[in-house]
Amino acid sequence: xxxxxxxxQCCVLMLMSVRISSPLPRELLxxxxxxxxxxxxxxxxxxxxxxxxxxxxxxxxxxxxxLNYILLFLVYTTTLAVRQGEENLLAILKRRxxxxxxxxxxxxxxxxxxxxxxxxxxLTSIQLLDCFVIPVALLLSWFFLLVRYKVVHFVGxxxxxxxxxxxxxxxxxxxxxQGLGDHKLLGDLxxxxxxxxxxxxxxxxxxxxxxxxxxxxxxxxxLFGSFFSGIQLAIMEHKExxxxxxxxxxxxxxxxxxxxxxxxxxxxxxxxxxxSATAVNLSxxxxxxxxxxxxxxxxxxxxxxxxxxxxxxxxxxxxxxYSSSTYVAQDPLVYxxxxxxxxxxxxxxxxxxxxxxxxxxxxxxxxEEEPRVRVA
Numbered sequence: 001x002x003x004x005x006x007x008x009q010c011c012v013l014m015l016m017s018v019r020i021s022s023p024l025p026r027e028l029l030x031x032x033x034x035x036x037x038x039x040x041x042x043x044x045x046x047x048x049x050x051x052x053x054x055x056x057x058x059x060x061x062x063x064x065x066x067l068n069y070i071l072l073f074l075v076y077t078t079t080l081a082v083r084q085g086e087e088n089l090l091a092i093l094k095r096r097x098x099x100x101x102x103x104x105x106x107x108x109x110x111x112x113x114x115x116x117x118x119x120x121x122x123l124t125s126i127q128l129l130d131c132f133v134i135p136v137a138l139l140l141s142w143f144f145l146l147v148r149y150k151v152v153h154f155v156g157x158x159x160x161x162x163x164x165x166x167x168x169x170x171x172x173x174x175x176x177x178q179g180l181g182d183h184k185l186l187g188d189l190x191x192x193x194x195x196x197x198x199x200x201x202x203x204x205x206x207x208x209x210x211x212x213x214x215x216x217x218x219x220x221x222x223l224f225g226s227f228f229s230g231i232q233l234a235i236m237e238h239k240e241x242x243x244x245x246x247x248x249x250x251x252x253x254x255x256x257x258x259x260x261x262x263x264x265x266x267x268x269x270x271x272x273x274x275x276s277a278t279a280v281n282l283s284x285x286x287x288x289x290x291x292x293x294x295x296x297x298x299x300x301x302x303x304x305x306x307x308x309x310x311x312x313x314x315x316x317x318x319x320x321x322y323s324s325s326t327y328v329a330q331d332p333l334v335y336x337x338x339x340x341x342x343x344x345x346x347x348x349x350x351x352x353x354x355x356x357x358x359x360x361x362x363x364x365x366x367x368e369e370e371p372r373v374r375v376a
Contacts, residue, residue: 028322034271035283035318041267042287044260047294048253056253058244061115062237065108066229067254068261072222075266080219089223092216104224107201108232113194121187127168127288129191131161136199137278145207146329147276156321160282163313167289170306202277205269214269221265275322282321285314 052058080089092100117126134157141147208217233241244250272280289311295301 028319031271031275031279031322032283032315032318034274035280036286038264038268038271038280039284039287039290041260041264042284043290043294045257045264046287046291047298048257048260050299052250052253052257056245056250058240058250058253060237060240060244061112062229062233063241064254064257064261065111066226066233067258068265069222069225069229071258071262072218072265073226075222075262076215076219077222079215087213087216089219092220096220100220101224103201103204104221105228106197106204107221108225108229110194110197110201112232113190113197117187117190117194119187120183121191125184125188126191127164127171129188130195131164131285132192132195133198133202134161134278134281136196137202137281140199140203141206141276141278145203147278147326148329149326150324152324153321153326156317156319156323157278157282159317159320160285160314161317163310163317164285164288166306166310166313167292170304170310173306174302174304199277199281202272202281206272206277209269209273214273217269218265276326279318279321282314282318286311289314 049061049064052060052064077089080087080092083089085091114126114130138149138157142149205217268280271283289307292301292307296303
C-alpha cells in the first residue's frame with residue numbers, strides 16, 4: 001500500500017512539474033524587466049561613485065555603504081521594533097542574532113573588497129573575475145538550498161558568461177581605460193574573495209526571504225550593517241572623510257548614491273523571492289553595459305558594435321535560463337523517490353501517508369504541498 005501511495009504522489013509531482021515548467025511569455029518578460037531594474041540601479045551607483053571619486057576626489061566607499069545601512073535601519077529595523085509577537089525585533093534577536101551578525105559582516109566586506117580591488121587591478125580583470133559570484137551561487141544553492149537545475153539552465157549561464165566575455169573583448173579592442181593594474185595579483189584575489197562573499201550573501205538572502213520575510217532580512221542588515229560599517233568607518237576612513245570639500249553638488253551625489261543603493265537593497269529581495277539568487281546575478285551582468293552606454297555621453301567612451309552584441313547575448317542567456325523551472329527538494333528522501341519513480345520503494349511502516357516535500361520555483365503561480373517551516 002505504501003508503495004502505491006509513493007508512486008501516486010511521484011506521478012502527481014511529475015505532472016505538476018510539467019504544468020509549470022514553461023512560464024508564460026508575459027511572466028518571462030516581467031521577470032526580465034525586474035532584473036534590468038536592478039541593473040539600472042547598479043548603473044546609478046557606479047556613475048555617482050565615479051563622479052565622487054574622479055571629479056571631487058571623495059574616496060569614501062565605507063561611508064557610502066554606511067549611509068545605505070543607516071537608511072535600512074531607519075526604515076526596516078524600526079518597522080521590526082514596533083511589530084508584535086515573534087516578528088518583533090527583540091524576539092528575532094533572541095533566536096538568530098549571531099546568524100545575522102555574521103551575514104552583516106559578510107555583506108559589508110563583500111562591498112569593501114571589490115571596491116578596494118579597483119586600486120590594484122584592471123577593470124577587465126574585475127569584470128571577468130566578478131562573474132565568479134555565479135558559480136558560487138550555483139554551488140551553494142545546489143548543496144544548501146537543494147536547488148536542482150536542468151541542462152537548459154547551465155546552457156543559459158554559459159551564454160550569459162559568453163556575452164560578458166564579448167563585452168570585455170570590446171573594452172580591449174577600443175582601448176577603454178583599464179585602470180592602473182598595480183599589484184594585479186592582489187587585486188584579482190580581492191575580487192575573487194569579494195565575489196565569493198557576494199555569492200554567500202545572496203544565497204542566504206534567498207533562503208531568508210523565501211522562508212522568513214523580506215523586512216526581517218533588511219531590518220537585520222540595517223542593524224548590524226550600520227553598527228559594523230560605522231566601526232570600520234571610524235577606524236579606516238575618518239581621515240578621507242575630513243578631506244571632502246562639501247558643497248551642494250557633492251551632497252546631491254551622496255544622496256543619489258544612497259537612493260540607488262537603498263533601492264537596490266529594498267528591491268533585490270523582491271526579485272530573488274520571485275526567481276533565485278543565481279538568476280538575479282545573471283541579470284546583473286548587464287549593469288556594466290548600462291554604465292558603458294551612459295559613459296558614451298558622459299565620459300566620451302568609445303563605442304563598439306560588440307557592446308550591443310554582448311547585451312543581446314546576455315539577454316538570450318537570461319531567456320534560456322528563465323525558460324524552464326528549477327525545483328527544490330526539501331527532503332532528500334522524497335527527492336530520491338521523485339527522481340526514481342519507476343523503481344520500487346521499500347515498504348516502511350508509516351502511520352501517516354508520505355507528504356511530498358518538493359517545492360517548484362517557476363515564473364508562474366507557486367504551488368506548495370505543505371506549509372513553510374519557520375527556521376529558528
